[in-house]
Amino acid sequence: MLKYLFAKEGDIPQGSAAVFFGVSSIAWFIIGTGIGSFNAAKLAFPDWWHGLYALQFGHMRQVHVHAVIFGWIAMAFAASMMYITPALGNTKLWSEKLGIWNCLLYNVGLCLALALLWSGVTSGREYSDHIWPIDLYIAFVMVLPWCLNIWMTIINRRTQGIYTTNWFFAACMFMTVIVFLIGNMPEWLHLTGLNEAYMTWWFAHNILGLLITPVAAAITYYIVPKITGNPLYSHRVGHLHFWSIVVFYSTPAAHHLMSSPLPEWLKSFASVEGVLILVPAIAYVCNILLTMQGKWRMFVENVEIKFTITGVLLAIPLNMQGGFQQTRAINWYIHGTGWIVAHAHLALLGFSTFAEAAAVYYGMQVLLRRKLYSLSLANFHFWTLLIGFSLYWVSMTIAGLIQGAAKIYEVPYVDVVIAEHPYMIVRWLGGTMVFLGNIVWLWNMYMTARAGTVVPAGRQPAELAYER
Amino acid sequence: MAFREYKIGCYMFGIALSFSMFVTIFLPGLDISSVSSTEVALDKQLTYGRESGFSYEDPFLQGKGKPIKVILSKDPETGAAIDKTTAYVFPAGTPFPSGLTHTKILGTEVKALSESKGKIAEAKAADGAVFLVQTDANDTPYIEDATATRGWKVDAVLKAADQQIMAGSGKTMFIREGCWWCHTLLPEQTQDWQSFGRPPLLGDFNGESPTTFGSDRKAPDLLHVGSRNSSREWMTLHFFNPRLVQPHSIMPRYDYLWGDKDANGKPIDLKEWDKEYLAYARGERIYPPEVPSYAPNSDARYLIDFVLNLK
Numbered sequence: 200m201l202k203y204l205f206a207k208e209g210d211i212p213q214g215s216a217a218v219f220f221g222v223s224s225i226a227w228f229i230i231g232t233g234i235g236s237f238n239a240a241k242l243a244f245p246d247w248w249h250g251l252y253a254l255q256f257g258h259m260r261q262v263h264v265h266a267v268i269f270g271w272i273a274m275a276f277a278a279s280m281m282y283i284t285p286a287l288g289n290t291k292l293w294s295e296k297l298g299i300w301n302c303l304l305y306n307v308g309l310c311l312a313l314a315l316l317w318s319g320v321t322s323g324r325e326y327s328d329h330i331w332p333i334d335l336y337i338a339f340v341m342v343l344p345w346c347l348n349i350w351m352t353i354i355n356r357r358t359q360g361i362y363t364t365n366w367f368f369a370a371c372m373f374m375t376v377i378v379f380l381i382g383n384m385p386e387w388l389h390l391t392g393l394n395e396a397y398m399t400w401w402f403a404h405n406i407l408g409l410l411i412t413p414v415a416a417a418i419t420y421y422i423v424p425k426i427t428g429n430p431l432y433s434h435r436v437g438h439l440h441f442w443s444i445v446v447f448y449s450t451p452a453a454h455h456l457m458s459s460p461l462p463e464w465l466k467s468f469a470s471v472e473g474v475l476i477l478v479p480a481i482a483y484v485c486n487i488l489l490t491m492q493g494k495w496r497m498f499v500e501n502v503e504i505k506f507t508i509t510g511v512l513l514a515i516p517l518n519m520q521g522g523f524q525q526t527r528a529i530n531w532y533i534h535g536t537g538w539i540v541a542h543a544h545l546a547l548l549g550f551s552t553f554a555e556a557a558a559v560y561y562g563m564q565v566l567l568r569r570k571l572y573s574l575s576l577a578n579f580h581f582w583t584l585l586i587g588f589s590l591y592w593v594s595m596t597i598a599g600l601i602q603g604a605a606k607i608y609e610v611p612y613v614d615v616v617i618a619e620h621p622y623m624i625v626r627w628l629g630g631t632m633v634f635l636g637n638i639v640w641l642w643n644m645y646m647t648a649r650a651g652t653v654v655p656a657g658r659q660p661a662e663l664a665y666e667r
Numbered sequence: 668m669a670f671r672e673y674k675i676g677c678y679m680f681g682i683a684l685s686f687s688m689f690v691t692i693f694l695p696g697l698d699i700s701s702v703s704s705t706e707v708a709l710d711k712q713l714t715y716g717r718e719s720g721f722s723y724e725d726p727f728l729q730g731k732g733k734p735i736k737v738i739l740s741k742d743p744e745t746g747a748a749i750d751k752t753t754a755y756v757f758p759a760g761t762p763f764p765s766g767l768t769h770t771k772i773l774g775t776e777v778k779a780l781s782e783s784k785g786k787i788a789e790a791k792a793a794d795g796a797v798f799l800v801q802t803d804a805n806d807t808p809y810i811e812d813a814t815a816t817r818g819w820k821v822d823a824v825l826k827a828a829d830q831q832i833m834a835g836s837g838k839t840m841f842i843r844e845g846c847w848w849c850h851t852l853l854p855e856q857t858q859d860w861q862s863f864g865r866p867p868l869l870g871d872f873n874g875e876s877p878t879t880f881g882s883d884r885k886a887p888d889l890l891h892v893g894s895r896n897s898s899r900e901w902m903t904l905h906f907f908n909p910r911l912v913q914p915h916s917i918m919p920r921y922d923y924l925w926g927d928k929d930a931n932g933k934p935i936d937l938k939e940w941d942k943e944y945l946a947y948a949r950g951e952r953i954y955p956p957e958v959p960s961y962a963p964n965s966d967a968r969y970l971i972d973f974v975l976n977l978k
Binding site: 245258320401445452468 | 878887
């Protein structure tokens with residue numbers, strides 16, 4: 200990487216930025232899930248590793264969240280965008296050099312941001328925990344150069360039209376910048392009280408709804424047609440998905456604060472808009488699953504499709520929960536319980552992660568021109584991820600329902616803690632499986648780069664047989 | 668962009684996103700900002716100060732630059748006995764809370780009263796000031812600058828105080844140590860009345876930043892915890908090792924907030940304490956080891972003051 204920092208643009212191999220982002224994302228995925236697993240252990244056995252004050256739960260909890268969101272998810276997005284956008288525009292990435300600098304400064308910035316959170320230097324706002332100097336760094340050093348590369352690649356494309364995936368990439372990066380700068384208003388303008396609380400959740404809602412889920416969806420719009428060879432089922436439905444995301448997904452922020460004293464009109468409005476999230480969700484899932492027509496055997500045989508379609512299938516319970524759990528009828532029961540934690544992991548570790556893992560698997564093979572080293576290890580990774588996630592999701596959902604019941608019957612809180620204990624252990628086991636699977640993934644990717652079968656020019660990795 | 672449709676699409680995108688922000692930011696902002704501070708909000712602002720998270724005066728979240736809440740039972744100037752009074756002391760250089768520096772946070776009536784009766788315009792952060800929360804005959808709360816109205820000086824008030832509550836610094840500890848990842852500060856409107864007390868009202872947060880409602884309740888809500896349990900001894904044991912008073916608790920131990928030395932200047936040996944505690948847990952000792960008393964300027968004291976002050 201370092202040797203390309205001061206190289207001429209023409210001397211940098213195409214796809215270098217995407218490869219560096221891809222490798223970084225896997226490394227951060229291991230770090231993030233490792234911290235997550237450690238935190239989960241602390242919730243089951245609080246005196247485990249007592250004395251290791253550096254890893255106190257209250258300091259590590261947000262480090263886990265930001266390591267997986269900014270490290271794994273966002274960097275996997277950057278990796279995907281930096282090879283998919285040029286591929287769809289039949290062109291090169293606008294600037295590989297900018298991409299490489301972007302990747303380096305992204306990693307440096309993330310280390311700094313996490314170190315500060317770790318030491319407790321925080322703004323005290325969930326999801327916008329970073330202090331404002333770090334916010335400025337994230338916006339102008341980590342995100343804007345990335346946006347610039349994507350937008351300029353689309354503008355300089357050599358195709359007439361712009362494919363669905365690229366609409367999402369361009370628009371989501373734009374919305375991310377806007378959401379990030381406006382969502383940090385509590386810090387820029389020193390907002391207080393309910394304005395502060397509401398803007399904190401406005402940011403949290405929109406960063407998830409306008410960056411993480413639509414970009415993951417956009418990735419699957421590329422991966423599924425590309426690997427199966429089927430054209431996208433419907434561009435019209437893709438339009439419906441895109442526009443309903445912009446209109447419906449950007450409005451229900453207040454549904455995160457249904458039990459706070461926000462104005463009632465705002466909560467009702469947010470709740471109705473929240474149900475309308477089902478419009479883009481149904482459009483999207485149908486579009487992808489119908490694209491699979493005639494190629495369903497690849498769901499079993501092809502590891503990238505297996506990851507992608509599992510992600511898409513997980514989007515069904517995700518959106519069904521998401522659409523309805525925020526209505527007053529349901530929210531009063533499950534608000535602030537483990538149910539929400541399970542739902543958040545369904546979005547990030549379920550739907551989004553599976554889509555991104557497919558994009559990184561596929562992208563690394565294409566960019567390195569090497570066939571995946573081992574299908575068995577990839578399948579092992581898939582199953583540890585899926586089983587680990589499922590254990591986590593089921594145990595936290597049950598724990599959440601217990602908490603909800605205890606909440607309405609006003610059971611003494613310590614009885615809830617006792618009742619939740621077995622589920623906390625299962626959550627830890629699930630998280631640990633995900634962590635261990637990711638280590639295997641990194642090994643598999645390393646061996647792919649070293650010893651994978653060379654993919655001849657003009658061929659797809661999927662067309663080659665595995666040699667081991 | 669080659670196609671006319673893309674140009675139209677970009678305009679539509681701009682209109683849709685702007686409209687969405689108009690409805691979700693501008694209108695709620697207008698509505699929420701029109702709410703006046705309640706008495707609770709005035710107390711919170713004056714207790715916690717300008718900002719409890721990262722700020723210029725306290726970049727490493729050590730609890731610096733925060734006001735001190737005191738309980739008085741005699742007039743600090745004359746020494747005459749008075750009814751128990753809560754005063755908020757801002758030593759020179761302590762930044763004032765947003766309600767005093769921002770035009771809209773107090774609300775029209777509260778602000779007018781605070782200026783006419785409370786003389787808050789005369790207070791200057793550079794010189795320090797002592798504030799009181801008062802209500803007029805119509806139950807409208809307002810802030811009184813006791814330095815201007817009664818001549819109460821910072822040093823005299825601190826000296827005359829029965830008790831000094833470092834809840835402002837404590838809220839910074841609450842944020843830094845991540846207490847709010849498990850303990851919410853928001854009893855829910857639908858069901859929490861009996862266990863956790865009255866849910867907050869619309870104007871109860873004006874001037875507070877950050878509000879740290881919390882989103883994932885893995886532990887009891889704390890908004891009114893000081894009313895449920897006001898025992899400082901219990902809190903001390905609980906923060907040092909929650910399993911001493913609640914064997915099933917999953918709360919981390921906060922023994923490191925005691926610092927190096929206890930209230931008497933004796934060094935605290937956490938490793939040795941843990942060894943003795945484990946012996947107790949195995950049944951080899953009848954009593955757990957003694958919990959050290961915290962020093963008055965320790966992080967533990969700030970945090971316990973904050974929690975007990977949550978009435």
